[in-house]
Amino acid sequence: MAKFMDVHHGMKGITAEQLSAAHRADLAVEAKEKVHFERAWADPQSGTVYCLSEAPSAEAVKKVHAMAGHPVEEVHPVPLTI
């Protein structure tokens, strides 16, 4: 298992409720891929959302986000953390 940071673009105007619903959708399906989404941060102005997860691979992170209805292309392994 490793840490990953993924980045969604084009989410301009996202609300707290929408972010929360998206996170719940991830949590509902993440076990299928042995992923856990830990945190998320959103900038409604630029439409950027960052998600921090623990997962077996970047592919697994992508699969969960796709199943939850918000596919992502940009997934970075972040082995170094502070």
Added chain:
Amino acid sequence: MAKFMDVHHGMKGITAEQLSAAHRADLAVEAKEKVHFERAWADPQSGTVYCLSEAPSAEAVKKVHAMAGHPVEEVHPVPLTI
């Protein structure tokens, strides 16, 4: 005060020690701008570093990173967090 996520590029090959030293450099000067750097995540392969901070403005985040020797252009306010 608000939360900010900033993103550094071009840090390919960054080591745990270098990330830690950079973070310590931020902590040493952040009080001047009333900023606090809370977390950082690095992907040595793509050379991307994400820093999460609490700060009065994006400008203050930029000033601290510049003073610490690693200026950044990309700073996003992230008012929504999970």
